[in-house]
Amino acid sequence: MMSQLLIDFNKAFDEHFIKVKSTVKTQYASRPEGVQFLGTVIKQHEDGTYSMDMEERIKIACEKLGLDTTKKGYPATPYTAGDTHQWREAGSIPKTPAQIEQTIKEVQDLHPNAVIKTYDDVIRSFRQYTGNGIWFAETGCPHVMPIIYQLARFQTFPGITHFMAIRRVFEYMYGKRSRKLTFGKQSINHKDPKHFKRPITIFTDTSHGDCPITKKATGGYTIFLFGSLILIRSFRLSCVTTSTAQSEYYMMSAAAAESLYIMELYNNVLLPFINNALNIKMDIMERVPVMVSKLTDEVVETLNAKNYPMITEQNKMLLYGDNASALLMSNQGPGKNSKHSMIHASWLWECLHIRKIMETLKVHTKCNPADICTKIGLSAETFEKHVRTLLGENESLDVDVNNVAVAQIFRNSYGTPDMVCIIKNVASGDHVGVIMDL
Numbered sequence: 001m002m003s004q005l006l007i008d009f010n011k012a013f014d015e016h017f018i019k020v021k022s023t024v025k026t027q028y029a030s031r032p033e034g035v036q037f038l039g040t041v042i043k044q045h046e047d048g049t050y051s052m053d054m055e056e057r058i059k060i061a062c063e064k065l066g067l068d069t070t071k072k073g074y075p076a077t078p079y080t081a082g083d084t085h086q087w088r089e090a091g092s093i094p095k096t097p098a099q100i101e102q103t104i105k106e107v108q109d110l111h112p113n114a115v116i117k118t119y120d121d122v123i124r125s126f127r128q129y130t131g132n133g134i135w136f137a138e139t140g141c142p143h144v145m146p147i148i149y150q151l152a153r154f155q156t157f158p159g160i161t162h163f164m165a166i167r168r169v170f171e172y173m174y175g176k177r178s179r180k181l182t183f184g185k186q187s188i189n190h191k192d193p194k195h196f197k198r199p200i201t202i203f204t205d206t207s208h209g210d211c212p213i214t215k216k217a218t219g220g221y222t223i224f225l226f227g228s229l230i231l232i233r234s235f236r237l238s239c240v241t242t243s244t245a246q247s248e249y250y251m252m253s254a255a256a257a258e259s260l261y262i263m264e265l266y267n268n269v270l271l272p273f274i275n276n277a278l279n280i281k282m283d284i285m286e287r288v289p290v291m292v293s294k295l296t297d298e299v300v301e302t303l304n305a306k307n308y309p310m311i312t313e314q315n316k317m318l319l320y321g322d323n324a325s326a327l328l329m330s331n332q333g334p335g336k337n338s339k340h341s342m343i344h345a346s347w348l349w350e351c352l353h354i355r356k357i358m359e360t361l362k363v364h365t366k367c368n369p370a371d372i373c374t375k376i377g378l379s380a381e382t383f384e385k386h387v388r389t390l391l392g393e394n395e396s397l398d399v400d401v402n403n404v405a406v407a408q409i410f411r412n413s414y415g416t417p418d419m420v421c422i423i424k425n426v427a428s429g430d431h432v433g434v435i436m437d438l
Helices: 002-019 055-064 097-110 119-138 142-152 160-175 244-274 297-304 324-332 336-344 346-354 369-373 380-390
Strands: 035-037 040-044 050-053 181-183 187-189 200-207 218-225 228-236 317-321 358-362 396-398 403-411 417-425 431-437
Touching (some): 040 055, 097 119, 119 142, 119 160, 142 160, 142 218, 142 228, 142 380, 200 244, 200 369, 218 244, 228 244, 228 369, 244 317, 244 324, 317 324, 324 358, 346 358
Parallel strands (some): 200 317, 317 358
Antiparallel strands (some): 035 040, 040 050, 200 218, 218 228, 403 417, 417 431
């Protein structure tokens, strides 16, 4: 029945456009040139992976904004390394008439082909950057979302430092315009093998009190479906938190609330397509004699799934965080001095302990891709590592460092100290013992 409905809909859809004297063309992502959707080129490659390409759209946007696209050197990161950025301070906002006039003049010099005579023209020009930047961040360039969203906080009172910062972001995107967002290549290497087939994995992180103006924390999370990025968010918390654990706990709850929508989308929309079950009735198990009388409908649906089971108590979502205190609060509940955290973060408690569809785990800070959502000023090496993860360019995403070492110092038979190190490779599981003469 479902297939016939789709056939009838497609037929009526085609007839409508023919009736209004338009042409209907069926395009497929498997074509060499791919298929274009809202400025994004989507392609299916021979290895079965898919990619989203925004090269032409980035090129057009940079040319319209007046950026120099002929120079050879482009920045390696969309922001300078370090935690101090002048544009984030309150002093970067022009306040006096003299400062506003100076800003108008400097912005006009940056855009010789535009007419910028008033501060309203300055605001309008800056919003052209933020509008285009948000579009790129929400589609094919998720790694620039944090910096774009933080700059967008100043779009009602921008200064020249904000223009210089956001132009650097666009210069970075232009230099990296050939990079694509890839789906189907990357997998997640969980520490526990039983988690390998979990469909949805969430990473969260916060930067406590990092906003120099409001003292609020910036948080973010990334959601992966079978190792491919499907959602990324970066935003400033609506309340002031008094500890890092509290801000991390709030962000984990925000990610848990978002995951409920992703779970329903996966169970009811994506899973039937993944398992090629559109033409198969899902009541197969109902016709099989079952001796266990307490077999629930949920378990029946899970058994009916051909390849990947539904998200249930038996197949939970994984929520990774890098703060041990926040993880402890999520599993055991806040203490008497942090009961207010329970009120603000009730979604996390419900997903873990009431609905039981989620499990919280520890991720090493260096392996947390959500780190890119919160920190402005990462080194080029760290930033590039997280970009590869978000764009799906890796073969595998680890949740822990590759090597863990345990050392023990003792005195040998000669009375001199020796140190024995046991080094474990998490990927292979091999152990190596090394004796060092001290």
